[in-house]
Amino acid sequence: KAGVTQTPRYLIKTRGQQVTLSCSPISGHRSVSWYQQTPGQGLQFLFEYFSETQRNKGNFPGRFSGRQFSNSRSEMNVSTLELGDSALYLCASSLVGGARTDTQYFGPGTRLTVL
């Protein structure tokens, strides 16, 4: 079974632009979570989607948003990019997102550089 895929793998943008990142979960998985990883803050939870609905959100500004489609694929968008948004963006999928032991499996990440 194919793992979690993320596109693009690398991205360079300039301040003020916006960016959209894509995540395809493992087949059959319905929950997708997004994380940001930076050297200073480590891995931080952005938000989680299940059945096209955002169920949980981390402590990030409204410039960070996401959505999930009926096939469980998810996108996240960052508007008005800032230098501090340079990071590795990771998505993880899990089967149903409602059981206590629902293991998350991560994709390879998208490396975003903001100039």
Next chain:
Amino acid sequence: DAKTTQPPSMDCAEGRAANLPCNHSTISGNEYVYWYRQIHSQGPQYIIHGLKNNETNEMASLIITEDRKSSTLILPHATLRDTAVYYCIASTSGNTGKLIFGQGTTLQVKP
């Protein structure tokens, strides 16, 4: 989710067992202990998880103390490819889709 505490770094000789400790003294009864590792900015890789019984899979063993306040991840025969940052997480992530990562332990396997 309960806070976990891990040593920042550890060394292990290639071929020997690597024992990575984790303290989670405030863990609640419905929180599982998960272990992930991350190799050089790749996506975190799931290793193993458990509630209160010891667990073993093809990658590692997880030993959880009887009071559940601490656990140890054991890599039985460490190789150079096991060099990575190892994260211990106490979570009921299935209910929220959220894992809280600490700083983890950087394991360096040396020849």
